[in-house]
Every structure is written in C-alpha cells, then in structure tokens.
Amino acid sequence: xxxxxxxKPTIExxxxxxQQHVFIPSYTSLDQIQGKVTLTAxxxxxxxxxxxxxxxxxxxxxEKIATSSPTNGRTEAYQCFLRxxxxxxxxxxxxxxxxxxxxxxxxxFTFAVPERLLPQTCDHSPDNEAVHQAHLQPPPTLGDPLTAxxxxxxxxxMAPDMSVVSYAIRARITNGRGSNGKHNIIADDTKKVRVIPxxxxxxxxxxxxxxxxxxxxxxxxxxxxxxxxxRLGTLVMESAQPRSxxxxxxxxxxxxxxxxxxxxxxxxxxxxxxxxxxRLGTLVTKLKAATFFASTPMRDIPNRSSDFHYSSTRGIYxxxxxxxxxxxxxxxWDKHTGTLPPRRDSALSTLSISNPNTxxxxxxxxxxxxxxxxxxxxxxxxxxxxxxxxxSKVFVPTFHSCLLSxxxxxxxxxxxxxPGASVTDPTMHLKLPIQISAEGSAxxxxxxxxxxxxxxxxxxxxxxxxxxxxxxxxxxxxTEQAQLSGFAPPSPDYAExxxxxxxxxxxxxxxxxxxxxxxxxxxxxxVRTAENLPPPDYSVHTIGRPNxxxxxxx
Numbered sequence: 155x156x157x158x159x160x161x162k163p164t165i166e167x168x169x170x171x172x173q174q175h176v177f178i179p180s181y182t183s184l185d186q187i188q189g190k191v192t193l194t195a196x197x198x199x200x201x202x203x204x205x206x207x208x209x210x211x212x213x214x215x216x217e218k219i220a221t222s223s224p225t226n227g228r229t230e231a232y233q234c235f236l237r238x239x240x241x242x243x244x245x246x247x248x249x250x251x252x253x254x255x256x257x258x259x260x261x262x263f264t265f266a267v268p269e270r271l272l273p274q275t276c277d278h279s280p281d282n283e284a285v286h287q288a289h290l291q292p293p294p295t296l297g298d299p300l301t302a303x304x305x306x307x308x309x310x311x312m313a314p315d316m317s318v319v320s321y322a323i324r325a326r327i328t329n330g331r332g333s334n335g336k337h338n339i340i341a342d343d344t345k346k347v348r349v350i351p352x353x354x355x356x357x358x359x360x361x362x363x364x365x366x367x368x369x370x371x372x373x374x375x376x377x378x379x380x381x382x383x384x385r386l387g388t389l390v391m392e393s394a395q396p397r398s399x400x401x402x403x404x405x406x407x408x409x410x411x412x413x414x415x416x417x418x419x420x421x422x423x424x425x426x427x428x429x430x431x432x433r434l435g436t437l438v439t440k441l442k443a444a445t446f447f448a449s450t451p452m453r454d455i456p457n458r459s460s461d462f463h464y465s466s467t468r469g470i471y472x473x474x475x476x477x478x479x480x481x482x483x484x485x486x487w488d489k490h491t492g493t494l495p496p497r498r499d500s501a502l503s504t505l506s507i508s509n510p511n512t513x514x515x516x517x518x519x520x521x522x523x524x525x526x527x528x529x530x531x532x533x534x535x536x537x538x539x540x541x542x543x544x545x546s547k548v549f550v551p552t553f554h555s556c557l558l559s560x561x562x563x564x565x566x567x568x569x570x571x572x573p574g575a576s577v578t579d580p581t582m583h584l585k586l587p588i589q590i591s592a593e594g595s596a597x598x599x600x601x602x603x604x605x606x607x608x609x610x611x612x613x614x615x616x617x618x619x620x621x622x623x624x625x626x627x628x629x630x631x632x633t634e635q636a637q638l639s640g641f642a643p644p645s646p647d648y649a650e651x652x653x654x655x656x657x658x659x660x661x662x663x664x665x666x667x668x669x670x671x672x673x674x675x676x677x678x679x680x681v682r683t684a685e686n687l688p689p690p691d692y693s694v695h696t697i698g699r700p701n702x703x704x705x706x707x708x
Contacts, residue, residue: 163199163253165325165343166192170262173405178301180404182595183292183352187265191325193341195253201340202251205326208265210236210292210349213318214447214557216469229449229467231557235275236292236321238265263323267349268292276556278451285454285554292351293319293558294550294592296445301348302548309539309548314471317447317558321349350404352594353551358395359457359587368444368459368563370585371395374516377422377432377572377580387424389432391568391582392513393417398589399536399562401551405595411535412549416586418530418566419511422487423519431487431526435569435579439477439532441588442563443549446470451556474565475547477534482568487526534564534588551592564588 171188173179181187191206215230240263248259269292276289295301297313298320322344328337361369372392379386396416402409422431446456448468456462462470490512512527519525537545553560566584 161197161199163193163195163327163341165327165341166194167323167325167343167345168192169345178346178348180348180350181267182350182403182405182592183267183269185267185595187263187267187323187347189263189323189345191261191263193253193259193261193327195255195257197255199253199255199327199340200251200329201248201253201327202329203327203337204242204247204261205324205328206240206242206261206263207324207326208236208238208240208321209234209324210319210321212293212555212557213320214449215316216447216449216465216467217316218466231449233557235271235555236268238268240265265323267351269352276451278556279453280451281454288455288554289556291353291553291555292349293553293555294350295319295321295348296550296558296560298346301346310546311548311550312443312473313445313560314447314469316469316471317445319555319558320346322346348404350401350550350592353553353590353592355398355400355591356552356589361395361587368457368585369587370583372513373582373584375580375582376518377570379572385425386432386572387422387429388516388518389570389580389582390421390423390513390516391566391584392419392421393566393584393586395587396534396564398552398591399534399549401549401590401592403593403595411538413533413535414588416532416534416564416566418532418568418584419513420485420528420530421513421516422526422528423516424524424526425518427524431528432570432572434482434485434528435571436479436567437482437530437532438479438565438567439534440565440567441475441477441534441536442472442565443475444470444472444561444563446559446561448557452554452559455554456559456561475537475545477537478532480532482530483571485528485530487528489524489526491524532566536590549590552589562588562590 167189168174169179169187169189171186174189179187187208191204193204212233212235213231215228218227218229240261242261246261248254248257253259271290271292273290276286280286280289296311297315297318299308299310301320302309302311324342324344326337326342327340329340330338332338359369361371371394372390375389375391377386377389378384393416397414399412399414401412418437420434424430444459446452446462446468447470450467452468456470459470459472462468511529515525536549537547539545550560552562564586566586568582568584569579570582571579
C-alpha cells in the first residue's frame with residue numbers, strides 16, 4: 155500500500171541532551187547524541203521496520219570543461235562513510251506491526267561520535283599506510299551553509315559548492331521491499347547536526363625547497379643599491395612550520411582567541427664589508443584555505459595544487475584571508491664575523507633542526523666575510539566574528555578523506571627599503587604549511603572505561619604468564635647444519651678465482667652450503683685476494699654480520 159499526502163505518518167526528531175534549543179547542535183569526538191523519535195499515524199498503517207541511524211556522507215562533483223563541444227558535464231561521487239544503527243527493542247514495536255491512527259509512539263536513541271572510522275570505509279588502494287590512516291579520521295562538517303554557524307549566525311566555511319560533508323540523525327519507516335529489492339519507505343525524516351571531530355596536532359611536513367609548488371620555506375633575493383649602482387648584498391628570508399592553530403570544542407561558551415606564533419629568520423650577506431643591511435618595511439600575513447575535491451578516490455595526500463588543475467576528476471578551490479600587516483622597520487640587525495658550520499642538507503634547513511635561529515649562507519656569501527641576522531616574531535590569530543573585524547569565516551580542522559581534503563598555507567610578504575634607491579622596494583614571499591587542529595570535549599566519555607582497560611590489562615598479563623611454552627629440543631631445521639667447535643669446513647680453493655688487482659671483493663665460492671654460506675651470500679665477511687694465498691686460518695677468521703635485505707627493513 156502506498157501512503158500519500160496526509161495519510162503518511164509524521165516523524166519528529168528531537169534532542170534531549172541539552173541542545174534541543176540550540177540553533178544547530180554541535181558535537182565532537184566521543185560526545186553522546188541523545189534524543190527521541192516521535193511517530194504519529196493519520197490512519198492505521200502497516201509497517202515492517204523502523205530505522206533510526208546516525209549517518210555521515212560526502213558528496214563531490216567535478217565540472218568537465220569540454221574543448222570540442224559547447225556543452226559541459228560533470229562527474230559526481232557519493233560516499234556514506236558512517237552509519238550507526240540504533241538497536242530497537244521488540245517490545246517497543248506496536249502490536250501486529252501496525253501504527254494505530256491518532257496514536258503517538260516514541261523511540262529514544264543514543265549515538266556516540268566515533269574517534270575513528272572502520273577500516274573498510276577506505277576500501278581503495280592508497281599509496282601508503284599513512285594515507286589510509288588519514289582517511290579513517292572522521293571529516294568535519296563542511297560545505298553545508300545551514301550548519302556552518304557561530305552562535306546563531308550563519309557563517310562561511312570557505313568550501314565550494316562541489317564539496318559537502320554532512321551529518322544527520324535519520325528516521326525511516328518501511329513496509330516490505332519493492333521489485334528492485336529495496337525497502338519501500340513510507341516516511342523519512344532527518345535532523346542535521348554539526349560535527350567537528352577532535353584532531354591532534356600532526357608532525358610538521360618535511361618540505362624539500364624547490365620541489366613543492368605550494369610551499370616555500372626559504373627565499374634569497376639580491377638587493378640593489380639603485381638603478382645602475384650595483385648590488386648591496388643578498389637578503390635571505392627563512393622560516394619553519396609553526397605550531398598548529400588549535401580550535402576549542404564546538405560547544406565552548408566563551409572561546410578564546412585561536413593563536414600561534416611563527417618566527418621569520420633573516421640574514422643579510424653584504425657584497426662588501428662596509429655595506430649595511432637594508433631597512434625593513436612591512437610584513438603582511440595571509441592565510442590560504444585550500445579545498446581539494448575529487449570524483450574518484452585520492453590515493454595520496456594532496457600537496458601540489460597544479461596536479462588538480464585542468465582535470466576531469468579532480469578540482470581545487472582556494473580562498474585567501476588577510477590576517478595582519480605590521481611595520482617591522484624597528485627590527486634589530488645583529489652583526490656576526492667568521493663563518494657558520496658546514497652547509498646543512500635542505501631537509502634539515504627546512505625543518506630548522508641544525509641551527510634554528512640563523513639561516514644558512516646565501517649562494518653569494520664568501521667565507522670569512524661578516525654577515526647580519528634579524529628575527530621577527532609573528533603572532534598568527536584566526537579572525538572571528540566577535541573580535542572587531544566582523545569576519546564571517548568559520549574554520550574547520552585540517553583533514554584528508556577519500557574524496558575531500560582541506561589544508562592551510564601561511565603566506566608572508568616582506569618588503570624592505572634600500573637607502574637612496576629609486577627602484578621599486580623588493581618583496582620576498584614565503585609559503586609555510588600550517589595545521590588547524592581541534593580539541594575534544596573535556597567531559598567526553600572515553601571509548602572504554604577505566605575498569606574495562608584494567609580488565610584488558612589483567613587478561614593480557616594472565617595470558618602471558620600462563621600461556622604454555624615448549625621445552626622440547628629444537629627442530630632439525632635448526633640443528634642439522636650445526637658445527638662443533640674445532641671442526642672447520644674445508645678450505646676454499648682459490649686457484650680458480652680470478653684476482654682483482656688493488657681491490658677487495660667478497661668470496662662467494664664456498665664448497666659447503668649451510669649457515670656460513672648463507673651468511674656470506676647475504677653480505678658476509680670480506681676476503682682479501684693476492685697471489686699464492688695460504689689456506690685461511692679459521693681459528694681467527696671472523697664471519698661478518700649479515701645485512702638485512704631492503705624489503706625487510708622497509
């Protein structure tokens with residue numbers, strides 16, 4: 155039977171966890187979502203099942219730009235990465251599975267926002283395990299204009315229309331199955347909720363300068379005295395990825411400022427000993443939010459925006475926000491004499507491990523000449539609606555999923571003034587990766603209680619103590635090739651081995667197979683070669699330690 159119009163049962167989903175009067179209910183990892191579903195039938199309605207689920211879905215599409223046709227198309231993708239089903243008690247169902255007309259039925263539900271997704275959620279083949287683990291992190295609500303909120307105000311989460319992540323409580327009433335095998339849905343209703351999962355701070359990215367388009371941690375620029383006046387010196391600007399910007403839990407009543415600190419290290423290598431460093435001008439800071447979306451699963455972590463341009467299955471949307479502009483003309487330059495330690499590897503330079511306060515010399519630096527250094531501390535603060543800027547932006551944590559990713563890039567623009575110069579003031583630009591992480595709720599219940607954790611520890615300890623261990627003699631595979639001390643294998647015959655003048659090589663012609671031969675084959679001891687070598691003395695000869703194969707170490 156098909157129910158239409160007023161004959162369809164009405165479904166009302168309401169919350170009972172203290173957020174029933176909130177504009178958009180918001181949750182984080184391990185928060186409990188509690189509520190009830192109320193059903194009211196207008197006529198006697200035969201039902202088969204009642205489903206109450208908590209679902210999370212990702213929807214993306216990529217526009218196809220046709221070059222030979224005036225029409226465009228699109229490829230779409232849909233993934234239901236989360237579906238939790240509320241168990242239903244048999245006693246809660248109406249008699250004879252019929253909803254009586256005019257009668258109200260109430261079904262409570264409780265869901266917990268998971269910390270991680272099930273492994274089968276990411277069922278494609280990523281490039282490595284790190285990508286797979288990143289795809290198992292629940293993504294935040296994104297791209298839905300009705301759930302991007304600050305208090306009672308709708309905000310902009312800087313996501314394009316082509317990417318949407320949404321969470322909802324869904325209630326359905328079914329009656330049998332159709333000819334296609336799917337449930338016949340009598341009534342269906344959803345209630346959207348906002349989920350910002352707890353995201354810990356990840357290790358900084360290992361960026362190789364010159365190999366990543368989207369990041370630039372070091373910049374060198376020649377500074378001129380003026381038009382046709384020669385070069386004053388070389389200015390080096392360098393920085394490293396700062397600590398993450400940490401968002402408070404979504405239900406924080408009075409959240410404080412979300413801030414972190416970055417350090418910009420400067421070095422000036424003068425072209426002549428009497429040349430002075432240029433006067434610094436303005437340091438402009440901008441934050442770039444990049445959303446990567448695809449209609450096919452992404453196998454790696456996106457880090458090159460150029461890979462997403464002009465693709466029929468992938469796209470990118472970037473929005474830039476100005477953060478601050480400050481005068482740094484009062485920065486103090488410190489003069490140094492002598493030379494620095496040997497030049498660092500580029501990876502160490504970008505991570506600021508060897509010498510975090512002094513950039514390495516420029517390509518034009520001459521050993522022994524003096525140089526100057528300066529350091530700029532730059533506070534980074536996310537704009538908010540109530541901080542006086544009137545910003546309408548809301549931020550979500552950095553995340554990577556199968557179809558969608560969000561990353562952030564910090565842009566530094568530094569200008570400097572050359573004394574007596576008539577040319578345009580030079581500008582240097584750095585692009586730093588920066589993460590936005592998120593705190594979890596302070597009163598969130600852990601996935602397992604303390605008693606359960608202790609019980610698991612006791613069980614594992616008992617299994618270790620009382621697990622039966624074998625005291626039988628070793629199997630023949632470990633003993634049949636054993637050798638007694640004092641009985642050495644026969645000496646190898648060097649007569650048939652060609653000699654290599656001036657070099658050492660590894661002996662591979664052992665007449666006896668076994669443990670020693672295996673050790674030598676895997677990288678054993680090295681035997682020198684010369685004419686008329688006597689048989690080796692095995693009483694003092696040492697077999698080298700075998701090398702582990704590359705496949706075993708990776």
